Every structure is written in structure tokens, then in C-alpha cells.
Amino acid sequence: MTTTVETVAAPPRREPRAPNRRNPGQTLLRYRWLIFLMLPGIAYFLIFRFWPMYGAQIAFRNYVPFLGIEGSEWVGWDHFADFFSNPDFPRLLANTLIIAGLSLFIAFPLTIVMALLLNELRLNILKRTVQTLVYIPHFLSWTVVVSLTGLLFAVGNGPMWTLLNDLLGTETNFLADPGWFRPLILMQEVWKNTGWGTIIFLAALAGVDQEQYEAAIIDGAGRWQRVRFITIPSIMSTIIVLLILQTGQILNTGFEQIYLMSNALNRSVADVFDTYVYFTGIQQGAYSYSTAVGLAKAIVGLILIFGTNWLAKRFNQAGIF
Template sequence: MKTAVASRQARPSRTDKNGRLSHAGKKIWRSRYLYLLLLPTFVWYIVFMYAPLYGAQIAFRDFMPALGITGGKWVGFKYFIQFFKSEYFVRLMKNTLGISVYSIVVGFPIPVILALLMNEVRSKYFKKGVQTIVYMPHFISAVVVVSLINAMLSPSNGLFNQIIQMFGGDPVHFMAEPKYFKTVYVLSDIWQTAGYGSIVYLAALTSIDPSLYEAATVDGASKWKKLLHITLPCILPTIMTMLILRMGSIFTVGYEKIMLMYNPATYEAADVISTYVYRRAFEGGEYSFSAAVGLFNSVINFIVIIVFNKISKRVSEVSLW
């Protein structure tokens, strides 16, 4: 009897539920203008991110443009198996993962270091000047960046080859040698994105309580100890969040810049999943096969971000959800 009464008391009544719903409705109504500001974002995601997922089914169909998305014959995992058995599978995975890991290991710490250095600058005008200079490359198109790379690495009159020749060396065909491709790509990407990427960390640094530094100064802590025991721990959640997001695209390398940089001589080291999908879809007309490869790539990225998010939660207690 007591158990029945206790369970009845523990169970929320319909009145309580209606009260909570009414309270939630009032909160939403009070913040209606803020929700209206969010509405365009939701609409954009629904129209351009979620609605196109309907077309992902062509990865499992023998798609023909004349028949529409649902008109093709259902073939199951045919194109996935075809990709796994292809001679390009291992090379594509190795190149994609190699460029991404190289970029994370070498490039991910640079914006953090840049933000820490700029945070120590006390001259207002010098700091603004440096920020302007390091932010500018982000707004340069990939076409211009690759043109600059070709000009600077030209074997005939490029800056780097002129320096090599000054020291008695022979010109190096950087853009035609597979062994140099990953390094050229990653370093140019760091140059283009590091400055803009430091904005997030600069914002995190401004949120640190100044009283922590004042207390550390009173205790006689050096700048190095302040960095290790105050600055880095305070911005660690931001660093881990950005790292988790970066890991979520570890199998995604932008095809625009690579397609502008590579040539038949560097396919061995430069061909990645995104460029392969582009070639098979738009040059070969194999839309179902390309959709299968792209869907496989997305699923792998999704699995990686979930796994890394759990690892981050256990190690640093920082996670996306």
C-alpha cells in the first residue's frame, strides 16, 4: 500500500506537466525576438544541410539523371564494395589521412601559439598591425594562393630555387615531386589559416580573470609559470573543442586547392578522397559511385568525432555533448 502511494506521489501529475509546458511557453514567448534571429539559421540548415540528405539514397541505386533520384534500380552496397576493392582505395585513404594528420600535428598548435604571443603584446597599434597582417591571407582565394606557390617554387625564377642556387645547389621541381607535395600543401595552408584561426583563442584569453594573474604576481610566479598554470588551463576547453571539431573532418581535405596544385606527376601523393569523388562524378559521370564514396567518407568522419569526443571527455572532461 505504501509502495503504491509512494509511486503515485513520485509520478508527475498532468497538472504539473501542463504547468511546466505553460512555463516553457512563456519563456519562449519572452525570448521570441531572439528565436526570430535564430530562424534564418535553422531554415538555412534545413534547406541546405538536411533536405539534400534525401539524395543520399543514390549511393544505393543505379542512378540515372533522366529517371530522377528514386527512379534508379536499387543495388544495395554494390558501389561501396566496388570502392573498397578498387586499386585506389588504399592510396586515397593513405593520402587523405596523411595530409590531415600532418596538418593537425604541425598546423593545429600554430594558432594557439600565435594567440599567446599576441596576447603578450602591450603596444595597441603594433598588436593591431600584426593582427591585420596575419588575418589577411585567410581572405585570399585558393587560386591566388596556388599562383603564389607556383611563382615562389618555380624551378627557373622562383625565390626558393634562387636561394638554393646561391648556395651552389641545383633547382628543385617542388611542384612535380610527390615527396614535397604534402609539405607544400600543409605549410601554405598554415600560412593562410593560422592568423584567422587564432581569433577564437584570443577571445578565450580575454575571458580569463585578471585577478588570477595578479595573485600569481604577488606570489612571485614567472611568466612561464603563469602560462603553464593559469593561461593554458583556462583556454584548454576551447583548445579541446576546436581539436574535436578538427578531428571530425580528418578524412575530409578540401579538393579546390589540391586540384589547383596537383598534376599527373604528383597523383601518387596528392590524390585524396574529395578529388577522387570530383573526378568520378563530374568527369566520369559516375554519380552513384561518387555518392557512395562521399557517404562512406561522411560516416567515417562521424564515427571519428564520436570516438574522439568520448576520449576527450575522459581525459580532459571537455566534450561537445
């Protein structure tokens, strides 16, 4: 008796499918509406962000409006050297860094704290009411905010002027006292922008897996432990990205707020790079010199962004690139 062994034929080998590559015309046609929606944003950046870079070359020239950019004399790094050797440079740098540091180390963490507190509210109507109240100040202009500050701290009849002087036992003019300039700037910044800054953190908190909280509750973790070991680590990447962007803006203290709050009596602590560019460039007509100051500030901000991003990578945190 003979046994027949049947050979099972192997399935035909499939060749790897070639990637479906569209030509650029097909890609543009497929995403035409998305590209159409992007056009206003692209136009904005091209007109107001990239095209003005052409005029940045006047920082290396003795710019004369009647001669134009190309006709003005090329002086190289002279304006930068004049700026860094200016006796006002140390004072401007110190004032700018102190105000920026207050915003970075006090106002920024308060935004995170407020987002965590709002996230812990369980009554929806209370949560929405509080959110609305803390968002409203963001929509007020700095002119309105400074005007309100002037009314609150007006000498003689301002409610905050009366309260603080009664508590301190003094007769201080807070709006003109150099020692009170930075605290007032910080209070305005916190009141105006802290609530609005919580939006991004609340969006990040909404994506936290709720099963982690349930498991932590079963394990006996309290509310503070859940915040410490679940909530904060879950939004750490968002915190790092915003911190990097905030660091890049460390020399941009905000022209409007500082300019409106400054006066002849507090000018020693109120002068920052932004107001200095305005006074030298617009009021004194030193266009090339003020452009050099602004360009130096922008380069420092770019270096800080790359440096902070590098540090974040070194500590195994997500960067922005």
C-alpha cells in the same frame, strides 16, 4: 504570582510556487524577434544540409538521371564494396591521412602558439598591427594563394625557387616534385589560416582571471610559468572542443587547394578522397559510386567526432556534448 507564557504563533506555511509555465504560443510571441533572426540560418541548414540527404540514397542505387532516384535500380552496398576493394583505396587513404595529420599535428598547434604569443604582447598598437597582418591571408581565395605559390616557386625566376635551390644545390621543380607537394600544402595552410584561427583562442584568453596572474607574479612565477600553469589550463576546454571538431574533419582535406596544386607529375601523392569524388563523379559520371565514397567519408568523420568526444570525457575534459 503566576507567569504567563506567551505562545508565538508560527508563521503561515508558504506553499511552493508553481512554476510559471507558458504555453508554446506565449513563448513564440515573447521570443519572436530572436526566432525571426534565426530563420535565415534555419533555412540554410534545411535547404543545403538536410534536404540533400534525400539524394544520398543514390549511393545504394545504380542512379540513372533519366530514370530519377526512385526509378533507378537498388543495389544495396555494392558501391561501398567496390570502393573498399578498389586498388586505389590504400593510396587515397594514405594521402588523405598524411595531409590531414600534418594539419592536425602541426597547423593546429601553431594556431595555439600564435594565440599565446599575441596574448603576451603588451603594446596595443603592435598587437593590433600583428593581428591585422596575420588575419589578412584568410580572406584570400585558394586560387589566389595557389597563384602566389606558382609565382614564388616558378622554375627559373621564382624567388623561392632560386633561394631553395641555391641552399640545396639542386635544380628541383618544387611544384611538380611529389616530395614537395605535402610541405607546400602545409605551408599554404599555415600561412592562410593560422592567424584567423587565433580569434577563438584570444577570445578564450580574454576571459582568464587577471588576479591569478597577479598572484603568480607575487609568488615569483616567471612568464613561462604563468603561461604553463595559468594560461594553458584556462583555455584547455576550448582547445579540446576545437580538437574534437578538427578530428571530425580529418578526411576533409579541402578540394580547392588540393585540386589546384595537383598536376600529372605529383598525382601519386595529391589524390585524396575529395579530388577522387570529383574525378569519378563529375568527369566520369559515376554518380552513385562517388556518392558512396562521400557518404563513407562522412560516416567516418561522425564516428571520429563521437570517439574523440568520448576520449575527452574519459580524461575529465569538456566535450561538445
